[in-house]
Structure formats: C-alpha cells, structure tokens
Amino acid sequence: MQESRITIDVQLDPDKVPAQISWQASSSTAEEAQKAKAMLLAFWDNAEKTALRIDLWTKDMMVDEMADFYYQTLMTMADTFLRATRNEELVKEMKDFAKGFYAKFREQQRKENAAK
Numbered sequence: 701m702q703e704s705r706i707t708i709d710v711q712l713d714p715d716k717v718p719a720q721i722s723w724q725a726s727s728s729t730a731e732e733a734q735k736a737k738a739m740l741l742a743f744w745d746n747a748e749k750t751a752l753r754i755d756l757w758t759k760d761m762m763v764d765e766m767a768d769f770y771y772q773t774l775m776t777m778a779d780t781f782l783r784a785t786r787n788e789e790l791v792k793e794m795k796d797f798a799k800g801f802y803a804k805f806r807e808q809q810r811k812e813n814a815a816k
Contacts, residue, residue: 737761774798
C-alpha cells in the first residue's frame with residue numbers, strides 16, 4: 701500500500717497568532733513547502749459522529765481574501781458532496797447559498813468603500 705505524508709507548519713508570533721502557514725505533501729512534485737494565508741482542515745470522528753476541525757489564518761489575511769477563500773471552499777465542498785452523494789438538488793442549494801453569500805459580501809464592501 702502506498703503512503704503519502706502531508707506536513708503543515710505554523711509559525712506563531714509572540715502572541716501565538718499564526719504569522720505563517722506552510723504545507724508540503726510527500727507525493728507532490730513541488731520541492732519547496734507551499735505557503736498559505738489560511739487553512740481549513742476537518743476530520744470525521746466516526747466514534748463520536750462529529751467533525752474535528754482546525755481553522756487557521758495568518759494576521760496578514762485580508763477580509764476580501766477571506767471572503768474569496770470561503771466562497772471557493774463552499775463551492776468545492778458542494779462539488780465533493782455531489783461526488784459522494786449524487787444529490788444534485790442539495791448541491792444546487794449549496795452553490796446558490798455560496799453565490800448569495802459572496803454577492804452579499806461584495807455589496808457590503810462596495811457600500812463601505814463608498815462611505816469612505
């Protein structure tokens with residue numbers, strides 16, 4: 701059986717706030733660790749029937765980047781759900797929600813920028 705290892709390194713500032721996140725996969729062709737400003741990691745605990753999560757972002761992650769990150773994450777979660785369940789109706793609802801979430805965020809940003 702083949703094995704792949706994913707390593708995540710988080711550098712913290714003196715206040716223990718993530719300053720840098722990097723990751724590397726043993727099966728990747730990338731020779732250097734890849735930098736990231738945010739990460740979401742979830743595991744399913746079958747015994748407890750609950751999701752175990754690690755959500756981290758660096759202090760230089762901008763609000764608009766976070767909205768982009770969440771929009772893209774919601775869309776890819778919907779794609780994963782479709783592959784796992786073939787439930788097109790629920791996937792459409794998930795994607796519609798993601799699109800509405802992103803549109804609402806963009807409208808809020810537009811209003812805030814116009815008020816400045």
